[in-house]
Structures are given as structure tokens and as C-alpha cells.
Amino acid sequence: MSDARPSKKELQAARREEEKKRAQRREFRRRVGMGLGIGVLLAGGLLLNSYLSNRPEQLPAAYVQFRDQPTACGATQPPAEELQTFDAPTDQGLTADQTITATFRTSCGAITVTLDQAGAPATAESFVFLAREGFYDGTVFHRIVTGFAAQGGDPKADGTGNPGYLVPDEFPPEGFVYEPGVVAMANAGLGTTGSQFFFVLGDQAASLRPQFNILGRVTDGAEVLDAIAAVPTSQQPGNAEKSLPLETVYVEGINIETGG
Secondary structure, X not given: OOOOOXXXXXXXXXXXXXXXXXXXXXXXXXXXXXXXXHHHHHHHHHHHHHHHHHOHHHOOHHHHHHHOOOEHHHOOOOOOOOXXXXXXXXXXXXXXXXXXXXXXXXXXXXXXXXXXOOOOHHHHHHHHHHHXXXXXXXXXXXXXXXXXXXXXXXXXXXXXXXXXOOEOXXXXXXXXXXXXXXXXXXXXXXXXXXXXXXXEOOHHHHHOOXXXXXXXXXXXXXXXXXXXHOOOEEEOOOOOOEEEEOOEOEEEXXXXXXXX
């Protein structure tokens, strides 16, 4: 009868084969682990890059605070502003005999303004340029004073921002009255007009001296101004004025139409 037990050589060969298989399994696990690790690192890098490129710290701090508030008039919060700066406005082809209207699409509704390009051509040119570039999209009304004015157009949302250039002073004549419905450009003194504007809400603005460029007058949307004026406010940081909106009114966009 023959011996059915495996020989020494056969046992050694079987052990070598088993060791070879174990080594192959270890190498497979190592490669899979390395692939997963690289994938996690890549995914983490993409997520970090996305976070860094969209984190609110890149936007002005005051603007971020407005983004953290409820949106006024029960509206949906629009996309955040895109910060832009320019050396100067480009020629918009405006003429004094044109009728130019700007429709402000706000959180509380639409306001139509007829521009005063005849009386303040550089002001109208700059405003139309910025509106067409989307500069005002997503900006906020950072100051609302009931009976006085609602101010916006500042990318920093704190009263200090501008588009990167200044607009010449084009003040109205002596005796001009800033009455409800007038839209003018805000400034911090002579030669400082930029992108900020204000809507006159009440008779308190009649005390202003004629040292603010006139953008135009409201021709439709007075009820929207009333809704903006009714937004609750608190004291501004650093002063006693009760004009800091507690609900955010956004300029969602501005449509420009020309005729004549």
C-alpha cells in the first residue's frame, strides 16, 4: 500500500503558495487603503477650497451681519453681492433728450425712478454703468430713517464703500428741496460721491442743503418705499441714530430702460 501523506517537498510548496497568496492579499489591501486615503485627501481639499472661496469672511463684516438677519417683507434672500471695483465708468451712450428709467427690484417690491441725466449727466452715466454691470445686485439698504431717507448702494454696507472711483459734484441749484420721492446720491462732503444713493422718505430731508447730486425721482412704487420705511430699526453702531435695519432690504437688481 502506498503512503498517501504529502511529501516534504509538497508541504514546502503548499506553504510557499499560501505565503504568496497572503502577500498578494496584503498588497491588495495596501493599495485599496492608499487609494481611499488619496480620495479622502482630494475630497477634503476640494471641500476646503470650496469653503474658503465662499466663506462669509471674504465679504465685508457689516454685509455678513445683514445676511444673517431675516429678509424684509417676507421675501426670499437673494444671492450675495459680487464685490466689484472700477477705475471709471465706461460710456453708456446716454443723451440729454433720452428718457431713462431705473427699476429697483427690492425685497419689498419694485420702485421705478426716472433719471435726471440732463441735470446730472455724470451721475446718471455712473449709475447706469454700475447697474448694468450688476454692481448693485445683492446689496442692501444699510440705513433707514423713518420720515427722512432710506440709503443703499454701499458694497460694504456700513456707509464707507464706493465703486473704486468718484463722481463729479453735480449739485442742484440753491433753493432745491429734497422732497419725498427724490432720489439722490449720498456723499461725505465735497468730491466724495460714489455709488451710494438715498430715497427721500419724508419732510425731514427738506432741511438738507443742495449738496447731493440728484439721480432722479420715483415715478412708481411709492407703496414700496412705505414698506421699506416701516422696517424695524435699532441704533447704529457708534452713534445714536436709530436707523440700523433689523430686517434686511436687498436690492435684488436694477433694470435700465432708455427711450426717446
